[in-house]
Amino acid sequence: MSFELRATGSVTAIEGPLLFLKRVVKAGLGEAVEVEAADGGVRPGRIVALDEDRIVVELLENTAGLGIDDVVVRFRGEPMTMALGPGLLGRVFDGVGRPRDGGAPVPAMVRKRVDTGTINPALRGLPQDFIETGVSSIDILNSLVRGQKLPIFSAGGLPHDRLAAGIAQTARLRGEGAEGFAVVFAGIGISYDSAEAFRTAMEKSGALEHTAMFLNLASEPSAQRLLTPRYALTAAEYLAFEEGRHVLVILTDMTNYCEALREVSASHGEIPSRKGYPGYMYSDLATIFERAGLVEGKPGTLTQVPILTMPADDISHPIPDLTGYITEGQIVLDRALEHKGIYPPVNVLPSLSRLMDQGIGEGYTHPDHPALAQQLFSSYARATRVRVLSSVVGRDGLTDVDRLYLDFGNTFEDRFVHHEEMRPFEASFAIGWEMLAMLPERELSRLSDKQIARHIAPLRETAGEATDG
Amino acid sequence: MTHGLITSVAGPVIKARRDGPITLGEAVRVGHDALLGEVVRLSSTEMTAQVYEDTTGLAPGDMLTGTGAPLSVRLGPHLLGHIFDGLLRPLRHDLAPVSYDVEHMVNPGDRVSAGQKLARVSGPAKDQFILVPAGVAQAEVASIESGSYARDDSVAILRLPDGSEREIALTHTWPVRQPRPVRHRLPADTAMVTGQRILDSLFPVARGGRAAIPGGFGTGKTVLQETLAKWCDADVIVYVGCGERGNEMAEVLHEFPALEDPRTGRPLMERTVIVANTSNMPVAAREASIYTGATVGEYFRDQGFNVALMADSTSRWAEALREVSGRLGELPSESGYPAYLSSRMSEFYERAGRVETLGGGEGSLTIIGAVSPPAGDFSEPVTSHTKRFVRSFWGLDRGRAQARFYPAIHPLQSYSEDAAGLTGWWTAHGNPKWPEQRGRVLDLLEAQAELERMARIVGKDAMPPGQQLTLLCADLVDDAFLRQSAFSEMDRTCSPEKQTAMLSVLMQFFDRATAAVARGADVQAIAELPVYRRVSRMGEEIADGDLDAFVALTAEIDAAIGGLKLEGQDEL
Incomplete structure (x- = not known):
């Protein structure tokens, strides 16, 4: 100083x-x-x-x-600053950026304020590179693109940690290697086990040397939780915009962050807003989430996958509600699916990726990908409505078409959403069409005749041959 | 200049002791970096100001200086096609042109009055105008010359009746919170064509109207606002990103220059002004950005343009109001919002209107505000107050959005008070049957909701054929007419002519199918006709100018339904 x-x-x-x-x-x-x-x-x-x-x-x-x-x-x-330099990756830091792995401090090439990073909206690059996550319900229906902030809305006891670790290991542009890729993991008020499980998963896949971890454990002071994501993001910005890497930031658990915000706000004697959270929680969360993105003229990208646990599984609780208004979509995990043994238990209907249309289709994935996604959503939404109907009037009270929808809904969950191993995009894409082939052509109003001829008709023929033989 | 000594700093709110006169609403410069602020409260010795920039580093003892003028923004020909912050300061300095070609429209010696056009500034998309300022009742042109001028150059000199002279520059400033004056208001009897079928045909908004788009997160508010900004038939679009995502601004900036305005053939960006105060930018400036947008809209309205202002989202503006109010220690009212929330909102929406300008021309400002109700609950204060001030209400529905049914406007939760006044407009645009058709579609959707409740108890199979047909027709309205793909080049915008053709195809289908069912035709058989699929995809498959295809489709309906076997005929 x-x-x-x-x-x-x-x-x-x-x-x-x-x-x-x-x-x-x-x-x-x-x-x-x-x-x-x-x-x-x-x-x-x-x-x-x-x-x-x-x-x-x-x-x-x-x-x-x-x-x-x-x-x-x-x-x-x-203001609070952080020393940054080469050698961030492979290290473990505490919630305010001090080494906690016993190693030496990172050589300070630059010092950056931890609470700035407002990207001028006129200088932002447009996020449009499709990231393959290996999860069908994300890749096909809620695609993640570079520079996006796509949170996972989870709840206590759901496998969000496993999903996040899986995404961190797999997430790549299609056909690209691991060079230039980095993961920044910010553990905010999480238990030692969760932090360790993530570290082990990354170690097993050999990705630990591309990972920097910032840990504020449950036992550590809650005021630090307000700074942990900011230190992690400052490091991530350095990796992305100075070193030119494609950085995936996992922030878990944002609910702990909001709890800390409420605690600190109360101690300042501020007037509380909804459920005791401060009125500025939206703006405050925005200063974290808005740090995702691309900057014109700079290499590297910063993608965020924040995780939050919805209190009492309630998506209308202020924490998921305000987050959903800031982030570019959300992946919603569902307890009922988890009980059916489906992994990952992604409820695709409330899930959404707002930037999806910029990163899929011609030149990115497949020209017919948007139509496939639209039709799967439309049909699955109808299937869930039929499911409600059948719970009242019974399967016999349904029309023939509605019975087909009922079967479609179940198969969709068992075969498309459920997969234990990471699944390449092409496999997910093919299974998506197989699902739609269960429904009569008249029901596929989101598909053009050409798309039906290209993807559904060949499946019908093979199915027909199988029955004939 | 009045100075002040800062005594306390709390977020965007500062208190200071003052040494001279200062007025409420006056703009102030704060601290070493001369941060912009505005006086919001005064007492005999103290003043409170909200600061529009990051206050980190400010400390008691820092100085503050009054500017002597209310918070104002600079208006001029440099606005079109560019992006600005909440106080209309350019976010990109490198893109604005250095000079403008100005051509005079009056001559030295002419007598002019407020609002009159003095000169034309030629631009790529449209010409803009330099007007006689609002305060000048009568004046004589002392000098004016055509030529090339820089942004802040003086273009003309007016001699006022008292003998003084006034320079007229390319740009001028205007206080954001003060509406620009007009001669008088005109009735809202012209439709603003949005190109969205569910809006134009069912819930239209008039030029100079006020509309709100409430919806929980993920229901498609922003996509709808952007779609309107792209395809509505306004001359100028003012897009206010108020407390929303930075990437959305990036999207507009990347997409609009590449899209073509179907009316002029020029890039859409050339008719657009973007005011961006994203969620991570200072909160007080978010509060001001809405007024900034309205001021820019009025500026173009006064030149005789039809302007559409999209504000996304007014809830973030209300929250900024709440945050600053909280910091001021004001008594909170409903949900912590200040008691003056509703009067501030009505002030804002009241700036919309179709008017006769001071110069005698005609212009309009249409305001479309998005509302983001917490937890999607429309009974919360911002949504319920908004309902009182708007004439068109387009409620977004989570269920529709989850099925990716866009625009996810719920027809039973939406309304338009402007519809009654637009019958004449639709008649003039070739559809005298519009009120009747609109009524039929709305009745059908109402009946659908009721019958679906019933189906949940008795099962669809047990319903009489007439009711099954009603459900089938309502599904068809949803799929063929109300759903519109923003990403399909054919379907993203729909002219009034195409909407009329589509409505008449649907009416034909209803009539034929109803008659056939009355004669004993099977509803399921109608659903399975290939023509049903053709009709449900007509928006995406028939181009806008191809009206013959709709005539052919009508004939196809006649043939297909007419050719159906009636019940009992099989056995004969």
Whole structure:
């Protein structure tokens, strides 16, 4: 630091993570401080409020053990920054960017503020490269493209960790190797097991050397959770826009982040909005999610797959609700599908990828991919309506066509959505058409005659031959 | 200049002690970096301001300076085709032209009055105009010259009755919160053609009308707003991205220059102004961006253009209002929104209208606001207030969106008060039967909802043939007419002529099928006719100008349904 101000004996009160100081130095909003206690421990913090008489500092570590009289506060004179340089990959950091794998700190080529990264919307590149994830319900129906932010809406006990690890291992542009690819994993208030399971999965597939991990474990201070995704994204931006890599950022679990936000907001005495969450939660989440994207004239891309667990499986809860308004779609995991033994239990109807149309079709996947997706959605939506009907009037009360839909719905879940192993795009694409071949042509109003002739008619012929023989 | 000394900083809100007079709503410059702010509250010694930029680093003791003018934006010919932030500052500095060709329309010595066109600025897509400012009742042109001018150059000098002179530049500033004056308002009896069948034919919006698109996340608000921005028949589009995604702006910026306006043949971008305040940009500027958009819209309206303003999303604007209000420590009302939410909203929507301009011409500003209700609940404050101020309400439905049925507008939750006034317009555009056809389609959709409830109890098989046919026809309306693919080149926009042709095909189908069923034809057999599939795909398969194909399709319906075997005939 170029200069440093120290304040001793100026603390007037400590409440939870907040430290109230007399305003004895000139310091700006959002600047970083370090608080040194009598025991010699140094706790990082930042200035969260200011007026003429006092400064409010939020500490990012446990405040237990701090006294009022013997505390030394060092003002850094700048917002929170992170030192960045080569060698980020393969390392494990804590929630505020300090090595936790026993290794040396990363050589500091540049220092970047952790809370900026607003990409000028006029300078954004258009995300349009299809990423193959190996998951049929994503690749065919809710395609992920580079630079997108596509969260997984999950709930306690659902296999979101396994799905995310699977995507992190597989996600590539079609026909591309692992060079230039990187994963940044931000564990926000997660358990040690979850973090370890992810690490092991990456290690097994040999992808660990392309991975940087930022971990704020469940046992660590919640105020740090507000910074963990920001440190992780600052590192990811360095990897993407300075080193030119294609970075996939997994943020888990954003629900813990929002809980921490509520906790800190309450301790500031702010007026709560829905369910006690602060009114600025939308803007705050946006500063994280909007850091995904492409920048014109820079190599590299930053794709986000945040994971959140919906409290009480409720998709209308403020956390998934606000997230859904910011992100470019969502992948919704469903408990009922999980109970049927379907993996990954993706409920395709509420799932959505807003950027899908930019990354599929002619030149990306297959010219008929959009029509296939449209028709599968339309037919499966009808199948779920018929399912409700049949639960009231019984299978016998249905018309012949509706019975076909009922069978279509079940087969779609068992054969298309369900697959234990990662599945290449071509296989998913072929199975999609097989599903549609179960329905009469009249029901396929989203397909042109040519598309039916190209993909469905050959399947009918082989099926016909099989029955004949 | 009045100065102030900052005493406290909390997010975008600062308090300061002042040393002189300052007015409510005055723009201020804050701190070393001269951040732009606006005075929102005054007391005898203190003032509170909201700051439109990131306040990190501001500290008590920093200075603040009044500008002496209310928060204003710079209007001019540099706007069309470009992207700006919430306060109309360009987001790309490298793209605006350096000079403009100006041709005078009046001569030195002419007497002119407010709103009158002084000069024409020629542009690639359309000519823009320099007007006599609103405050100038009478003046004489002292000098004016054609030629090439830079953005801030003075083009003419007016001599006012009191002998003073006033320079007229290519650009001028206007306070964003103050509506631009007009001579008077005109009735809303001209349709704004959106090219979307469900809107134009069922829930139309008039030029100068006000419409809202409420919908939970993922129901297609943004895609619909963008579709309207692309294909509606306005002269100028003002697209306000208010608290939404940055990638959406990137999409508009990449897509619009490549798309062609079907009316002019020029790139769509040339008729578009984008005001972008994305969700991660400062929250107070989000609050202002809506007014900025309206001001830009009025600026073009005053030149005699038909302008459409898309605001996506007004809920984010309301939330910005709430956030700033919370920071000011105001008493919250419903859901934490300030009590003045509804009056602010009505002020905004009231800026829409079809008008006679000060210069005597005609222009209109149509406002289409997206609403993002939390959890998709239309009873929340922003949606329910919006309902009171708009005339067209296009409710988006999650069920339709999940089946990828776009536009996912729910016909039973939507309405249009403008429809009654547009019968004359449709008659003039070749469809005198429009009110009757519209009524039939709406009745059919109403009946569908009722019969589907019934089917859930008795099963579809147990319903009488007449009711089964109603369900079949309603399915056909959904599939053939209401669904429209934004990604199909043939179907993404639909002219009033094609809509009329499609409606008459549907009417023919209903009539023939009803008659056939009355004579004992089997409903299932009608559903299985190849012509049923033809009709359900006519939007995507028959081109806009190909009206003969619709005539042929009508004949095909007659032949196919007429050729059906009637019940009992088999045994004969």
